[in-house]
Amino acid sequence: MKIAITSGKGGTGKTTVSTALFYVLSKHLKYNVQLLDCDAEEPNCQIFLKSQKSKVSPVHIAIPSIDTDKCTFCGKCKDICAFNAIIMLPSARFIEVVEDMCHGCGACSYVCNDNAITGKNKEIGFITHHNYYAREDFIEGRMHVGSALQTRVIRETIQQSGNQDIILFDSPPGTSCPVIATVSQADYVIMVTEPTPFGLHDLKLMTETVKQIGKKYGIIINKAGLDYYPLYDYILREKINLLGEIPFKKEYARAYSQGEILTENDKSLRNTFMVIINKILNGKAI
Amino acid sequence: MGKPFEIVILSGKGGTGKTSITAAFASIAENAVFADCDVDAADLHLLLTPEIYHSEKFPSGTKAEINQELCTGCCICYDLCRFHAIQFYKENFKVDEYACEGCGLCVEACPANAISITQFANNNIYFANCRFGPMIYGKLGIAEENSGKLVAKIRQYTKDKSIEKNAVFIIADGPPGIGCPVISSVTGADLVIAVTEPTLSGWHDLQRLIEMIGRFRTPVNVIINKCDLNENMSRTIENNLTDLGIPVLGKLPYDDTIVHAMLEGKTINEFKPEGFIAKELSKMWKKILN
Numbered sequence: 001m002k003i004a005i006t007s008g009k010g011g012t013g014k015t016t017v018s019t020a021l022f023y024v025l026s027k028h029l030k031y032n033v034q035l036l037d038c039d040a041e042e043p044n045c046q047i048f049l050k051s052q053k054s055k056v057s058p059v060h061i062a063i064p065s066i067d068t069d070k071c072t073f074c075g076k077c078k079d080i081c082a083f084n085a086i087i088m089l090p091s092a093r094f095i096e097v098v099e100d101m102c103h104g105c106g107a108c109s110y111v112c113n114d115n116a117i118t119g120k121n122k123e124i125g126f127i128t129h130h131n132y133y134a135r136e137d138f139i140e141g142r143m144h145v146g147s148a149l150q151t152r153v154i155r156e157t158i159q160q161s162g163n164q165d166i167i168l169f170d171s172p173p174g175t176s177c178p179v180i181a182t183v184s185q186a187d188y189v190i191m192v193t194e195p196t197p198f199g200l201h202d203l204k205l206m207t208e209t210v211k212q213i214g215k216k217y218g219i220i221i222n223k224a225g226l227d228y229y230p231l232y233d234y235i236l237r238e239k240i241n242l243l244g245e246i247p248f249k250k251e252y253a254r255a256y257s258q259g260e261i262l263t264e265n266d267k268s269l270r271n272t273f274m275v276i277i278n279k280i281l282n283g284k285a286i
Numbered sequence: 287m288g289k290p291f292e293i294v295i296l297s298g299k300g301g302t303g304k305t306s307i308t309a310a311f312a313s314i315a316e317n318a319v320f321a322d323c324d325v326d327a328a329d330l331h332l333l334l335t336p337e338i339y340h341s342e343k344f345p346s347g348t349k350a351e352i353n354q355e356l357c358t359g360c361c362i363c364y365d366l367c368r369f370h371a372i373q374f375y376k377e378n379f380k381v382d383e384y385a386c387e388g389c390g391l392c393v394e395a396c397p398a399n400a401i402s403i404t405q406f407a408n409n410n411i412y413f414a415n416c417r418f419g420p421m422i423y424g425k426l427g428i429a430e431e432n433s434g435k436l437v438a439k440i441r442q443y444t445k446d447k448s449i450e451k452n453a454v455f456i457i458a459d460g461p462p463g464i465g466c467p468v469i470s471s472v473t474g475a476d477l478v479i480a481v482t483e484p485t486l487s488g489w490h491d492l493q494r495l496i497e498m499i500g501r502f503r504t505p506v507n508v509i510i511n512k513c514d515l516n517e518n519m520s521r522t523i524e525n526n527l528t529d530l531g532i533p534v535l536g537k538l539p540y541d542d543t544i545v546h547a548m549l550e551g552k553t554i555n556e557f558k559p560e561g562f563i564a565k566e567l568s569k570m571w572k573k574i575l576n
Contacts, residue, residue, distance in 0.1 A: 042462070150463075197329075
């Protein structure tokens with residue numbers, strides 16, 4: 001079963017929930033589980049796991065390299081490029097690929113009749129396999145700073161996942177392409193929210209997104225304690241399964257700040273996560 | 287009147303307080319125009335409660351589609367697609383709409399002309415006025431893409447509006463992360479204010495953000511929010527930033543005033559103008575003015 005941990009609004013506790021679930025499933029319930037950090041722009045799970053690297057592999061895209069001696073400046077490559085990544089000035093015999101805009105689709109070399117375009121590899125990020133509780137049970141996708149192809153790194157990360165019984169995806173925040181690249185590969189989606197107007201607003205967007213993609217889903221309320229009833233009202237009316245609540249405590253925030261897995265040192269929270277896991281795996285949350 | 291000074295508020299890590307701080311500056315600044323560039327999860331309008339007077343559609347994703355009656359099953363598109371977006375499912379070739387990046391290579395290559403590409407326009411741009419001035423913001427269609435270009439368009443409209451209004455400042459709330467919508471928010475801006483928190487994640491994410499902004503040579507100032515959550519960490523971040531030559535604009539303690547202001551749909555400086563947080567934010571704004 002593949003479970004994506006998402007949020008809409010950033011900073012609601014995706015990584016807290018992902019690492020806590022990973023801990024309880026592996027350590028206490030003895031599941032064969034793997035955690036994937038899919039937030040390739042800002043991967044944070046490693047801060048909490050402090051695990052041993054076992055394998056690093058780069059993520060490449062093939063970007064075009066144009067030979068100006070062979071190029072006849074016909075403009076076909078520039079016209080087909082959907083990403084405006086080719087700049088051409090025929091009068092100056094100038095043609096260039098804007099590497100940061102290129103998605104590496106290969107359309108330019110396909111349409112070139114002059115054999116002027118060849119591919120070269122560009123590294124956009126890398127994927128690290130780690131050993132934590134078990135062999136290669138944690139994989140991190142990390143995009144290089146400056147790249148805009150986070151989605152590609154995420155897809156590659158998911159592609160490298162193992163055959164564990166449960167695979168957890170720590171998703172990026174928001175609702176756009178990188179989130180969809182993550183959620184579309186999952187069987188079940190956990191949405192982490194907080195009881196504030198921002199939390200509710202972004203939760204609604206996330207719910208609509210997950211519905212559109214057609215996945216089963218449930219909610220965890222983090223930093224609970226603020227009597228913000230519109231959130232509970234929404235969950236009730238939309239008939240969304242409330243998987244559990246994590247109370248707001250300053251000591252949790254402090255433990256998080258130091259990179260501690262919350263369930264490691266808190267028994268009652270461990271029980272909260274046991275209940276959450278039970279609801280998901282027994283199908284009660286569906 | 288010269289070009290307006292454009293300030294973008296970013297964070298790397300989400301949930302550090304970007305939007306609440308942007309809204310506070312919006313209530314202090316005079317002669318400013320506002321933008322929300324966090325198009326995935328736009329929240330600034332919840333505090334600035336703008337009235338929309340005009341909206342327009344903006345292109346969202348492109349999706350390729352295969353006409354099953356024309357498809358001969360030659361496999362060419364399947365072999366060429368570098369995004370693995372063509373799938374063989376129940377004896378038919380189909381496009382996985384979430385993997386398709388809309389490059390158009392399959393359309394070009396299909397010998398049976400069976401593939402077409404449709405451009406959708408499900409993203410929205412809103413033109414509005416709030417109690418502090420004009421505001422332009424966007425909303426990504428559900429499960430839609432193209433957020434980078436949507437951000438670029440919002441910034442362009444905001445710039446046009448600021449010139450029309452002779453505004454001195456543009457204040458923009460940015461998205462979390464360091465990917466395409468963030469790059470799109472930063473290019474050409476005059477100042478980035480990065481809001482961080484004293485956590486290992488906050489610092490990790492801030493470093494990546496600073497490195498990304500460094501490529502554009504845009505000056506960065508940092509606000510450390512919830513600084514009393516971990517005093518040691520807060521000091522370490524401050525020292526590291528000093529070593530990098532990045533000014534710390536100010537530090538704010540954890541304070542539930544921010545949440546209570548949010549619950550009332552107000553900015554911190556309207557909700558509790560005499561409070562510590564509001565006063566600190568006013569001081570920070572004065573520093574920006576200088």
